[in-house]
Amino acid sequence: MTGSLSARLARAPRPADPERAHSRVADLLAEAPGLAPLIGEGGPARGLLLGLADHSPFLWGLAARDPTRLAGLLERAPEDSNAAILADQRAAGLAGGDVAAGLRRNRAAHALLVALADIGGVWSLEEVTAALSDFADASVGAAVDAALVQAAGTGRFLPPDPSKPQEGSGLIVLGMGKLGAGELNYSSDVDLIVLFDPDTAPLRAGVEATPFFSRIAQAVAKLLQERTADGYVHRVDYRLRPDPGSTPTALSLPSAYTYYETVGQNWERAAFIKARPVAGDRTLAETFLAELRPFIWRKYFDFASIADVHAMKRQIHAVRGHGAIAVAGHDIKLGRGGIREVEFFVQTQQLVFGGRRPSLRGRRTLEMLRALHDEGWITPEARDELGEAYRFLRTVEHRLQMVADEQTQRLPEDPGKLARFARFLGYADETAFGDALTAEARRVQGHYALLFEAEPDLAAEVGDLVFTGVEDDPGTLATLRSLGFRAPERATETVRGWHFGRRPAVTSPRAREVLTDLVPPLIQALSGTADPDGALAALDRAFGRMPAAVELLTILRSHERLRLLFADLLGTVPRLADTVAFSPHVLDAVIDPAFVAPVTEAGALAEQLRTGLGQPRDYEDFLDRSRDAARQLRFVTGARLLSGILPPAGAGRAYAGIAEAVVASALRAVESVFAADHGRVPGGRFAVLGLGRLGSRQLTADSDLDLVVLYDFDPDARESDGKRPLDAAVYYNRLTQRLVAALTVPTRRGRLYEVDLRLRPSGGQGPIANQWQRFAAYWREEAEPWEHMALTRARAIAGDPGLMAEADATAAAILCQSRDPETVAREVRTMRALVAKEKGDHGPLDLKLAPGGLLDLDFLAQALILSHAAAHPDLVGLDAPGVLESAGDRGLIEPGLAGRLVTAYRLLDDVHHWQRLMVEGEFGRTAPAAARARLAAASGQPDEAALVAQLAETRAGVRAAFEEILK
Secondary structure: OOOOOHHHOOOOOOOOOHHHHHHHHHHHHHHOHHHHHHHOOOOOOHHHHHHHHHHOHHHHHHHHHOHHHHHHHHHOOHHHHHHHHHHHHHHHHHOOOOHHHHHHHHHHHHHHHHHHHHHOOOOOHHHHHHHHHHHHHHHHHHHHHHHHHHHHHOOOEOOOOOOOOOOOOOEEEEEEHHHHHOOOOOOOOEEEEEEEOOOOOOEOOOOOHHHHHHHHHHHHHHHHHOOEOOEOOOOEEOOOOOOOOOOOOEEEHHHHHHHHHHOOOHHHHHHHHOOEEEEEOHHHHHHHHHHOHHHHOOOOOOHHHHHHHHHHHHHHOOOOOOOOOOOOOOEOOOOOOOHHHHHHHHHHHHHHHOOOOHHHOOOOHHHHHHHHHHOOOOOHHHHHHHHHHHHHHHHHHHHHHHHHOOOOOEOOOOHHHHHHHHHHOOOOOHHHHHHHHHHHHHHHHHHHHHHOOOOOOOOOOOOOOOOOOOOOOHHHHHHHHHOOOOOHHHHHHHHHHHHOOOOHHHOOHHHHHHHHHHHHHHHHHHHOOOOHHHHHHHHHHHHHHOOOOHHHHHHHHHOHHHHHHHHHHHHHOHHHHHHHHHOHHHHHHHHOHHHHOOOOOHHHHHHHHHHHHOOOOOHHHHHHHHHHHHHHHHHHHHHHHHHOOOOHHHHHHHHHHHHHHHHHHHHHHHHHHHHHHHOOOOOOEEEEEEEHHHHOOOOOOOOOEEEEEEEEOOOOOOEOOOOOOOEHHHHHHHHHHHHHHHHHOOEOOEOOOOEEOOOOOOOOOOOOEEEHHHHHHHHHHOOOHHHHHHHOOOEEEEEOHHHHHHHHHHHHHHHOOOOOHHHHHHHHHHHHHHHHHHHOOOOOOOOOOOOOOHHHHHHHHHHHHHHHOOOOHHHOOOOHHHHHHHHHHOOOOOHHHHHHHHHHHHHHHHHHHHHHHHOOOOHHHHOOHHHHHHHHHHOOOOOHHHHHHHHHHHHHHHHHHHHHHOO
16 A cells, blocks of 8 residues: 555544643644644644654654654655665664664654554554564664674674675574564564574684674674663563573574473474574574474374473463453453463464474464464364454554553553553543453453363462463462462572473473473472472472482372372471482372371381382392382381371381381391302301390481391301301301391492491491300490490391390390499499580480480480399380389389470470481481471471470470489
8 A cells, every 4th residue: 555654544542631632742833833734733643643642651752852753754655664764774783883873763763653553553463563573673683783793893703795794604593472473562572592503603713602602692682672862672582592591692503403302392392483583694594493393393283292282371371260351450461361362372273283284384373373274273253253352452562562662561550541541542431442352352261261171270279370481470470479489580490490401300201291280289289388499499409319200290290199298398308308209109108098007016017018029030139129118118107207197106116117127138138148159057046136226116217227246156067058168257247248238238229227336345346246155245244334225225126036035035134133223323424424525416406415315314214224124124125215104103213203204205206206307417407497397396386496495494304303313
C-alpha cells in the first residue's frame, strides 16, 4: 500500500484527559507551526497525537523533541521511512564517527515510526513485529561490525575482507525468541547466542578465541544497551546460551555441539525452533543450525518427550488454574490465557510432530497455527480463535510497552491507571477492555487445557514453581519465600543448574525428564523441613556425588511418603540422606508394611541380613552384598528412629544386633575362604567378643566396633591341615586380619565399620588374636582395673559356640570376684581423671566426655558392678541404666538418686543417639541449623538454647552424684 502515513491513519486512542492533551498539542504547534496541516484542527494526525500526548510520556517525548522528524514520518509512506532507517542503521557500524549516537538516533526515529503505524492502524501485527525485528537485526549487525573493526584495528583480528568484517569471521550470532521468529515486541530484549569456530576464526597467532569472542560479545552488548544522552538501542540478553551461569559469553562450536547432544533440554529445543542467524558468518551459522536439526527435530513423532513437555507446562502454570482472571495486574504474557500459552500450544506440537512434518518447523506463531491446522492437528476453531487472541494480546503488550518504553507485560493494578490504559487501547472504559481481555484469555485457556487435559497439576495449592529457561520467574521467587526459602534466587539457580547438567547424576535425558516432573512436589517436600535452603543444598551436594540419580528420582516421584522422608533426611539427617544418595533402593524398606514393626533382636536381624545377602557368587561379591545389606538395615533403623517408630534405646539394640550379625556372617565367609588355602587347625576354636557399646547393646549410628578376638586349639596339633599349612598362632592372627579387612576395607559399595582391637591385653601392640587360656589367665591375674571396667560390657558375639560360652562364663566369674569398694572407687576416679586429661571434651553438646556426661554414668555403673557383683551377680550383663536402677532397688545407692541418674542417662543417651544419627563428627561443629532444631524438638525442647540449658543442668547433677558415690 502506498500513501503517506498520515493519510492512512485509521484510528486513534481516546484521551483520558482531553484538556491536558489539547494543551500539549497546542504547545507543540506553537513551537513548530509547520505541523499545523498534520496535527492542527482537522489535521489527519491530530487525534493520534492527542492520544500520545495523554497516554505515553515516551512517545510524546520523541514527537515533541524533534518536530521535523515527526513531520517527516507523517508525510512519507511508512514503508519508505522504515527502509531508510534500516539502511542507515545497517551502515552505522562501518560509517565511522560516533557509532553509538547514530544507532540511538535511528532507534528513536524507528520507535516513533512503528508506534505511529501501529497505534494508527496502518500496519498489522505481523508488519509491526517484522519492522521491529528487522531493525534489531540491523542494530546487532552494525554493533558486530563496529566491534570487529575495532578488533581489526588492534591487529588481533585479521578479516579476509576488511569492508565486510563479518564474512569469514568464524563468528555466529543467533537471534532467539521473538527476535529469531521475526516477532519482536515493542520494548523487548534481544535474545542472542554468540558462538565461534576456533578453527576458522582469522585471529592473530597467540590470540585465544574464547576470551576474544567473549569480549566481542560484551562490546556488542555495551554498544547496544548502554544508556547515553541519546538513550539506548536494545537491551541484550545472552542467557539462552548453554548453561549461562557457568559458561563464557561466547561459546565454541565444539562445546555447543557437546552440550546440546548430551544435556540439551526440551525447552532449549523449543527455543531453537525460532533460532536464526542475525549477524556474523551467515554461512557458518546455517551449517551449525543444519547440524543441530537432529537435536531439535526428532526422526519420529516425539512422544517420548511428551512427559517432559507436560511437566514443563505444569511448572509454568502450577497454580494459575483459577477460572476467574483478574484484569487489574494481569500478566499478558505469563498469566492464564496469555501469550505464553499460545506460544506453548504451538511449540509443544511442533516439538512432538515436527520431526516428521517439515511444514511444522516454522518460526512464527501465527504461521504455525495455520500449518498445524493444515496438517490436521488442530481444528479450524483453534486456529482462528488462538490467532485472534494472539493478535489481541500482542497489541495489548505493545501498548503497555509504549507508555514508558519499559519491558513489561503486566496491566496496571490501580483502577485509575487501568482506566487510562483502556482508553489508550481505544476502549470506552476499563469494563469494556476487561470484557474483551477476559473473553480472549478464556478462549486461549480452553484450547490450552485440551492439549493437556489428562495431566494433573503438580503444586496447585502452593504457587508458581517455574525453573525452566534462564530467568527467575517473579511468581516462583514469591512462592519460594512463602515456602520458607530464605534465598529463593539461589534456590532457582540451583535447580536450573540441574537442568543444565552441572551435576553428573542428572545429565541423562531420562533423569532430566523425571526431574522436571518431580521438582515442584520435591520443593514442597523440602519446604516442610526446618531449613529448606539447607535441605536443597544438601540435595545438590548429593547429586554432585552420585553417579546417576534416575532410580532415586523415579522412586521419589512415585511416593509422596518417601519424598517427605527424604526431604526430612536432607534437612536434618545428612548421614541418612547420603545413604539414600548412594543407594536409593534403601527407600524400598520404608514403603514395606514391615517398616512399622521394628526388629531389634540379633537373631531376627541376622535372618534379615541373610535375606539381603542372598547367594553371593564369590568372596568379592559377598563383600559388596554385605555392605548393601548392612546399609539397608542400618538405614531402616535410622529411619525408624527418625519416624518415632523406635526409641533411641531400641535403635541402639538394633544397631548392635546388625553389627553382631554382620561380624558373624563376615567370619563365616572369611573362615571358608581362608580354609580353602590353609585348611583348619585341628581342635581349633575361634570367637569374637564385643565390648563397649556393642557389648552393652547400645551401639549408635556411627559407633566403631570394639572387638577382642580369641582362639584355642589342640596343643598336640600346632599346624593347620591345608595345602599351605600355617602355625596355629600365625593362622589365627592372619584369620583375624582377614576378618578385620572384611569389616573395614572400602569396596565400590562403601565400607561397613571401623574396628578397634586395642582393648586386648597388648593394646595396640603385639598379636591381634589372643590365645584363650593365656587370655583368661591374664584377665584373672594380671588385668588392670580399667580392663576389668571394660570387661563389664564384654560379650561373645560370633564364632565357636563352646568358646563363646566359656568366654562369657569366665568374664562373669571374674567380674563377680570380691573387691574393696573404696579401692574400686579410687581406681575409677583415677581412670576418669586420666581420660579428662588426655581427651578433654568438646563443649556443651559433647554428651560423652564432658563432666557429668555418659562416661561418668558408664564409669559409675562399672564401679557398681565391680564393687557389688560378688554379692549381686545379676548386675553382670546389664547396661548402665539397668545397673543404676538395680543398684537403687538393692539399696546400693539411694533409690531416689538412682532414679534421677537413670533419667539423666536416658536423656543424655537419647540425645547422643540423635546426634550420631544426624551427622558425622562432632555434632557441635558440623551439625546444620536444621539438625540442631530437630535435635531440640526430639528432646522435647523448643530450641537449642533450652536443650543446652537442660543438658547442662543434667550433667551438673550427674557430676555431683559421681563425686558423692565414688568419694
